């Protein structure tokens with residue numbers, strides 16, 4: 001036995017048989033010369049193309065790494081060399097076991113030596129050996145090691161105790177020779193090598209099946225038509241698909257604080273999460289899902305990205321929030337009741353009201369009552385929809401991905417007639433678990449009557465309806481809205497303004513607020529900015545409202561739509577209104593006499 005096996009690469013002995021067969025390319029790395037010789041003598045299965053090389057421990061590892069690169073599909077080796085190899089290669093490694101025959105052989109070899117024999121090896125050797133020694137009544141000291149580093153210490157101690165022969169694996173024999181003991185190697189016989197070939201075939205076939213599956217998953221992952229990344233709990237990328245590499249140049253997505261929040265939420269709640277994420281120039285829509293709870297891995301699909309300058313027709317709100325329905329008016333109470341009722345009923349809801357009356361807010365609240373934050377809201381802006389089929393398809397695929405949540409379709413009354421058909425089709429294929437809420441400024445039945453709204457779509461979207469009154473019909477809520485909006489600005493901007501004097505609020509109530517809550521909220525914001533003290537005073541309101549009136553006067557132009565007679569009617573009515581219905585004054589301004597004015601009014 002050579003203490004340092006020579007480094008023979010790969011083609012030491014070649015046993016290629018059965019060309020053209022689907023052969024498994026196997027390399028046997030023999031830690032000692034005799035094993036290579038044994039391999040020559042066994043029948044190699046037809047489907048194995050075997051090469052044999054001799055290399056021990058570190059050298060064995062180097063050979064194995066090279067072999068993997070050269071296309072070997074399976075490695076067979078023995079003892080510590082096999083264990084070290086399996087830690088560094090990603091092809092299967094089969095161990096040649098030490099069998100009972102091998103033990104018997106070695107004990108028979110040394111049967112003449114009656115004393116001073118020890119066996120040093122890992123448990124797989126020492127336990128079997130102990131049984132055989134007992135049966136044969138051999139006096140052999142058994143030492144079980146857990147690591148090869150222990151070998152030298154044990155052998156030195158054995159030497160001091162007068163032992164002269166040590167049985168063991170390659171490493172034991174090598175060290176024995178170095179410390180001055182006689183080493184006897186437990187060799188592997190033909191049976192063990194034959195068994196290893198059979199085991200190799202079994203392991204290889206299993207490995208190939210698993211590998212194929214992994215390959216299909218890898219291919220699917222890579223060919224997904226949208227970017228996907230897998231992240232660990234610290235937000236580090238552990239896998240990314242090709243689309244991600246091609247489409248997302250910068251790392252703005254992973255660096256965003258939204259990502260760490262969403263990862264935390266997915267891991268805690270074990271549910272999918274949606275979010276919109278703002279990059280430098282783009283807005284990304286992302287869906288996060290749990291990949292592995294135990295390893296804390298979260299996947300992120302990036303569904304779309306649009307330039308910040310582009311107005312989007314679709315948006316997904318992943319974390320809807322609760323917005324209280326403010327006020328003590330009958331209308332406010334009625335809305336609160338309706339929210340409760342509609343949230344727990346299936347079927348579409350149509351919310352109708354002038355611009356800024358709070359339709360979208362009420363729709364969000366219905367969602368929140370129904371799902372809380374457990375499901376997302378998909379918002380479609382009807383006024384931004386175009387009749388591009390890709391847009392409808394995009395909405396459809398997102399809806400299917402969401403499955404569960406609320407679809408809010410804003411401004412349904414402004415969807416062009418030619419797209420209404422596609423919308424109806426979209427709603428027909430919507431998952432039944434989605435709640436549909438549509439918002440309109442005009443009554444849909446009126447539009448159906450006028451022929452500008454599809455009747456089937458109308459029936460589909462308005463199982464229940466809710467009308468919101470303009471702000472001028474619920475002026476008693478103005479005070480509550482002022483307080484609510486001031487609190488909101490306080491939280492957003494750290495405003496010092498904490499309230500409004502009663503006379504200032506009373507003054508606000510005198511106006512019509514044709515833009516309803518949207519306009520009113522803007523006015524309260526402007527007032528809170530004008531105020532340096534804690535309370536908004538009457539003087540602030542007067543100043544702001546006179547500015548509004550001046551602008552209104554400038555903007556109030558009569559529309560030139562209609563026939564000449566209709567335009568004339570509009571002019572007469574406007575002048576009459578401005579002159580406080582005083583017909584003489586109006587006639588003088590219009591340059592006509594009173595009877596002509598009267599006749600024209602009757603037309």
Ligand SMILES: Nc1ncnc2c1ncn2[C@@H]1O[C@H](COP(=O)(O)OP(=O)(O)OP(=O)(O)O)[C@@H](O)[C@H]1O
Pocket residue numbers: 323324325326353354355356357358359360361362410439441484517518521
């Ligand atoms: N109950 C409420 N509590 C607090 N704020 C509200 C409430 N209702 C409406 N608002 C605020 O008033 C503004 C207009 O509301 P919202 O967008 O819901 O109205 P809308 O009728 O959907 O408007 P539009 O028809 O113009 O789309 C928003 O800024 C919203 O935050």
